Amino acid sequence: MRKTVFLFSGQGSQHFQMARALFEHDLRFRAEMSRLDTMVGDLAGHSVIAALYDDANEKSRPFDALELSHPAIFMVEYALAQTLIAAGIRPDLCLGTSLGSFAAAAVAGFIDVEQALAAVIQQAAALEACCEAGTMIAVLADTAVFERERLHELAELAAINFAAHFVVAAPRERVAELEGRLKAGQIAFQRLPVAFAFHSRWIDAAQAPFASFAQSLRSGAGRLPLICCDQAAVLQALPGDFFWQVVRRPIRFGAAVAMLEREHSGDYIDLGPSGTLATFLRYLLPAERKPAIHAVLSPFGNDQARLAALVAGWPRPATG
Template sequence: MGRDLFDSNHFFKRHMTDFDEQVEALAGFSLLDTVYNNNVKVVDPFSDPLKAGLSIYMVETSLVKMLADYDIRPDYVIGASLGLVAACTSAQCLSQEQGIRLLIDHGNIFKENCQEGKMLAILESVETYNQSPLLCEYSELAAINFNKSIVISIPYQNVSVVEKYLKRSNYSFQALPVSKPYHSQWMDAVQGRYKKIYNSINYSRPSVPVFCTVATEVLDSISPDSLWTSVRGCMQFEKTIKCIEDVGGGRYIDVGPSGTMVNFLKYILPNNAKSKAFQLLSPFKKGNKNLDSLLNDCQVNSVNSSYVVGELR
């Protein structure tokens, strides 16, 4: 999660360290000790709901603040899944401390009350899913990334049946590094607890437009319902991007920890699109090179910038 940038960019390091100090004061542990543990490989799953959510939020908000240090600020933000919390922080609807407290409660509820399961990314279309009685019965559609790329959620007791079916059907699929069936009916048992948390927060009006990949439109205001929908509903990334392209598009900056969303944009944006997509982080330690590329483009081209925040989870 951006170790090369952490070691070389004093802006990013300062914001990550400040965030870590807040988490340690509120939760009693250091995220940096977990994220930058030398005994953990970059490809190792990071599936603990509490630490995973906080770590992704830490990276996203620190990147946004680092970009502001370079005088790069978003004209709008896009939140995918729990990335909506970081999007709301970027849009000044939530303070960083409010976001940390929310995600601590969020993670603890998931760990203690939500059943185990999997999320599988499949290189097939929505039509393929809808035409399979077995998939419709034993799983739920969690995300439509772009044509021929979907994600399904499965409770633990159904995983074996679904994976055997996918292998038998010669479908290409990969498990996401999560331990819960997010964005599905198997979260509904915790809805009441979540709404109680969301209702305890005072939300400010967004300083820039906030897009949610479930609602696929601008959220005029942030509410308990919109936050719940962002983690429960089916994410529709392609549809959201097309809505933004319809009003002019611009420069998409992926502030997630792995560059997943930029990869999706390569398949969504047409070849003649004026919009550009930039990622900052990747598992292959290209943070400084990616940042230089973005900074150079910002000096040359004056276009709207949007921050795409969130991982598929």
């Protein structure tokens, strides 16, 4: 039996104006975003929506201020999930990568949405207060490049997404040397719009203050299975350090999908701001499997049309 899998991406997928067309024209999405923004106001004293959809903040402008980008990613993904559920598209499993695991856990019912959002905000505050500026670079090559080009001397391996795509994390002052080594090796790469070296030792200073807050979180058995990309495992309960380890341990997206595919044939819906995980899946899943892979949001627009097409074509026939 085919399973519907909701995918939630993390830092690096965000941009100003993300999902703005849905916010302006989809009543359910707007209501969810506004409800979450009210929670942010109560918890942190500012509005994410005001900054996210400010006309002065163009899509091309870096969106890496953690106090805004962290909750903005959560809000967009959670609001889109609730919009799909209201339209009759319900997940059988939720898969989160990094920060996306916060929204995935909330949608799967392991934690109340307000607690999850509070954890997002507190983690951003701990990182901003305790950690040095960092960078993350996506490398379009086999992971053998990490050793061959001596990237390990400057960075840590932060993610392995598929056979020809991995991510490294390092302090910001090492960016020029890292990129210089990649250019010298004629290796394609892209710097991600993040302000910290997630999934590396350079964020460890934030662990203790965040753990102190995390002790107040209350989670329980979820309504749906949750796939953890740092463990490549299906969780039935959240470990006590779950919300820290998902941003600290390396992301193993390819391994998590392989584990899932051994058990189920999935239809995948990417709820992230840029459709990044849907792109990864097209490299991971064999074409003969005829996987259904959907992305609703894109930096290039047409979000409303993609959402309408997805809802109109659901459910997908089991023989597809």
